[in-house]
Amino acid sequence: MDTFGIWVAAFLTLGIISFLYRDNPWYKVCESIFVGISAGYWFVTLFYDNILGLFWRGVTSPDPHYMLLVGAVLGFMMLLRLVPPIGWISRWPLAFVVGATAGLYIINYFSSNVMLQVQSTLAPLFSTKFGQPIFEASLYDTIGNLVIAGGTFTGLVYFFFSKEHKGVFGGAARIGIWTIMITFGASFGYTVMSRMSLLIGRMEFIFGDWLRLIR
Amino acid sequence: MNKWGLIISLTIIAAGLLYLFIKSIRGRDVERRFIFLFMGLAVAVPILFNISFSEKATPIVKAAFDKIENLPPGSKILISFDYDPAMAPEVNPMTDAFVRHAMAKGHRVYFMNLWATGQPMVATAIDRIIKTEFPEKKNGVDYVNLGYKAGGTGVLNVIITDIRKMYLTDVNGINLDSLPIMNGIRSLRDMDLLISVGGGLPGVKEWVLFAGDPGHIPVVGGCAAVSAPLLYPYYPNQLMGLLGGIKGAAEYESELKRKYPRFAETPQPGIKMMGPQTMAHLVIMAFIIFGNISYFVLKSRGE
Numbered sequence: 442m443d444t445f446g447i448w449v450a451a452f453l454t455l456g457i458i459s460f461l462y463r464d465n466p467w468y469k470v471c472e473s474i475f476v477g478i479s480a481g482y483w484f485v486t487l488f489y490d491n492i493l494g495l496f497w498r499g500v501t502s503p504d505p506h507y508m509l510l511v512g513a514v515l516g517f518m519m520l521l522r523l524v525p526p527i528g529w530i531s532r533w534p535l536a537f538v539v540g541a542t543a544g545l546y547i548i549n550y551f552s553s554n555v556m557l558q559v560q561s562t563l564a565p566l567f568s569t570k571f572g573q574p575i576f577e578a579s580l581y582d583t584i585g586n587l588v589i590a591g592g593t594f595t596g597l598v599y600f601f602f603s604k605e606h607k608g609v610f611g612g613a614a615r616i617g618i619w620t621i622m623i624t625f626g627a628s629f630g631y632t633v634m635s636r637m638s639l640l641i642g643r644m645e646f647i648f649g650d651w652l653r654l655i656r
Numbered sequence: 657m658n659k660w661g662l663i664i665s666l667t668i669i670a671a672g673l674l675y676l677f678i679k680s681i682r683g684r685d686v687e688r689r690f691i692f693l694f695m696g697l698a699v700a701v702p703i704l705f706n707i708s709f710s711e712k713a714t715p716i717v718k719a720a721f722d723k724i725e726n727l728p729p730g731s732k733i734l735i736s737f738d739y740d741p742a743m744a745p746e747v748n749p750m751t752d753a754f755v756r757h758a759m760a761k762g763h764r765v766y767f768m769n770l771w772a773t774g775q776p777m778v779a780t781a782i783d784r785i786i787k788t789e790f791p792e793k794k795n796g797v798d799y800v801n802l803g804y805k806a807g808g809t810g811v812l813n814v815i816i817t818d819i820r821k822m823y824l825t826d827v828n829g830i831n832l833d834s835l836p837i838m839n840g841i842r843s844l845r846d847m848d849l850l851i852s853v854g855g856g857l858p859g860v861k862e863w864v865l866f867a868g869d870p871g872h873i874p875v876v877g878g879c880a881a882v883s884a885p886l887l888y889p890y891y892p893n894q895l896m897g898l899l900g901g902i903k904g905a906a907e908y909e910s911e912l913k914r915k916y917p918r919f920a921e922t923p924q925p926g927i928k929m930m931g932p933q934t935m936a937h938l939v940i941m942a943f944i945i946f947g948n949i950s951y952f953v954l955k956s957r958g959e
Contacts, residue, residue, distance in 0.1 A: 461692045486772040491806050498824050506821070545813060553869040553894065561893045628885045630937075631901060635746060635855075635882035637699065637936040638902045641929050642745020644696075644703050654704060 451651040454643050562593050592620040661705020665935060669698050673942050680946040683953040691943075698939045699932045707931035711903075711910040716888075720876045720897025721911045723849060724754070729762035731848040732841065736863065737781070738854030740773035743880055749905035749926035750878035751781050751853050753912055759790045759798075760916055764837055766847070768802040768823075770811060770858045775804045775827070789922065796826070796835040803827035808858040812866040816844045845871050849896075855880025860887055864894050878904065906930045 456471035496513055499506040515534040522531035564586040568577045578586075598610065599617030606614040648654045672694045679686050713721060724733070735754055739747050758765050767778045778801050786793050793799060802823050805811050814822050819841065825831055832838045840846065844867050852863040852875065860877035868875035874896045879887055881901025891898055899908055905926030913920050 462689060483772055486775065486804060487806055490772070490775075490804050494803075494825060494829070495805060495822065502824065542809075545809065549865045549870065553865045557869065557894055558889060561889065624885065628882075631881040631884050633937065633940050634901045634903065634933060635880050637933055638746035638881065638929060639742070640695075640699055640936075641703065641902075641932050644700055644932075645745075645929075648700070648703055655706065 447650050451647060454647060458643075562589055564589065591616070596620050661702070661707050665701040665705060665707060668701055669935060669939060672697065673939070673946075676942070676946050677949075680950040681953060683950055683957065683959070695936065695939065698935050702932040702935045706928075707935070708927050709930055709934060711906045711927055711930065713907040713911040716891055716898050716900075717904050717907040718897075718911065719892065720878075720899060721757070721908060721915075723874060723876055723896045724757050724761065724763070725915065727761070727763060727848055731761075731763045732766065732846065733758050733763045733849045733851060734766040734768065734844065734847045735851045735853070736768050736770060737774035737777045738770045738852055738859045739777065739856070739880070740771060741777070743855050744777060745929075746880050746902055747853050747855060747878060747905075748777070748781075749902065749909065749924075749929070750899050751777070752785055752923075753905060753908045753926070754851055754853070754878065755781055755785045756789065756919065756922070757912055757916075759786060759793060760919075765799040766802060766837070766841075767799065769804040770808055770862070771854070771856070772804050772806070774854075778803075778827075796830070797837055800835055800837045801827040802832075809862050809866045812844075812858075812862060816867055816871050818843055843871075844873060847873060849873075850875045851878070852876075853878040853899075855883045859883065860895070860898075861890070864890050869894055902926055902929050902933060 453471045453474065456467045459465055460468045496509050499509045515537060519531050519534045522528040565571055565573075565575075565578070566583055566586055568575050569582060595613045595617035597617070598613040599606075599621065601614075604610055645655070649656070676686060676694075727733070735751065735758070737751060755765065767782070769775050769778065782795075782799070782801065786799060790798075795801075802819075803826065805822050807814075807822075811822055820832060823832060826835065844850065850863055850867055850873055852860045854860060860875075860879050860883070863877070864875050867873060875894070876897045877887060877895055878899040879901070881903070884898070884900030884904075887895065887898055887900070899905055906924075906929070907926075909924045909926045913924070
């Protein structure tokens, strides 16, 4: 059975890679299988883990969690969009989800992504942390903190369009765009690493598990 | 390292690059399929000759390692597998290393997922690492698989106050209250460390924003390289350590091997993948240089 599975996996892997030559029926078959299996997998997982595992067990347990019924009713209302005459009811649970998510995200994002990130950016230049003795930081830390503070500031200057980018302001904006470009370059390098890792993973499967050319 | 393998790999890559260099100097187009084929060769040849390089942990990876290493044995570590099989080649080495390290230190491990597709990843990790290398560890006592619940950040928002509002049973349908490992565990705040491994949404960032920061719980991350630049700003104040891509996994494996010589013979997929990874990066760097040469050649001709 394992061998059969490996051959199926190899067939599908090569089918997907065949797209690099050009679009073809083999690729289309593999793509359709992937989409179909994904949909089926999600349905089964959500049913067993959430509808059965969380909702049904929750409301039928000796200590019932009746709040789960609220979620179930909202979920059922969402499905009513499949019935066109009363499809408008599905907007209510959607409004609830959008409102609750927005409220939740505003608090957490402001606290973590604004306040704490600003605090991390405003690092002391010559000590390791605020409250630590001055001149304790290494040259590496000091330069690093300068780059973070300077890079953030000049990056913000670049996106300030109410004043013409000339003179000192233009110079800061130019440093800002260089900082941004270096960041994009680092992101591109990481993206290459990510995609190559996936290719390596598939090649190791083909040469190892399937063809058994490597251990 | 296989010396001849390295020579053959470099020869094949150098020959291909020479061809591309001549093309770029002449300002000629290169058939895109040749690029694909060449990339395939640049990756395949080092794999076939088993080329790898030694790794040394950088401070951000060392910080993640030290965080687990310095916890007293029996500490409670939650590991969330927030990824799918497509991302597995890149992040599985991280979860393997984290699980191996936590088990070797005698910590209690709680597995869960914010991605439905992460569930089989946990099951295979338990089979591959715990049942094979640590057969004495017992399910429900030393580790537990809580499984997946839908809701993403909503799940985190609930379990930070009460895990049982989301998880009534473990993945096998066993009531959480009957598992010894769950004694004294009410919410995420009872955990000593949260580890999220992923590369999408929800992932490491959501664990920092919705669990680590509001609950003041230390978070360590492991992510696909494509997400790493977005997560570095959270280190070191909001994220205790981060494994960025396969390079991070390889560094963690090298640190684990250095600290625990018993793991010298266990599979180290991260270190193994760094050979072809290095070759591929050299080729991409050459592509960028040749593309620029071609650009300036065409510009000088007024084309």
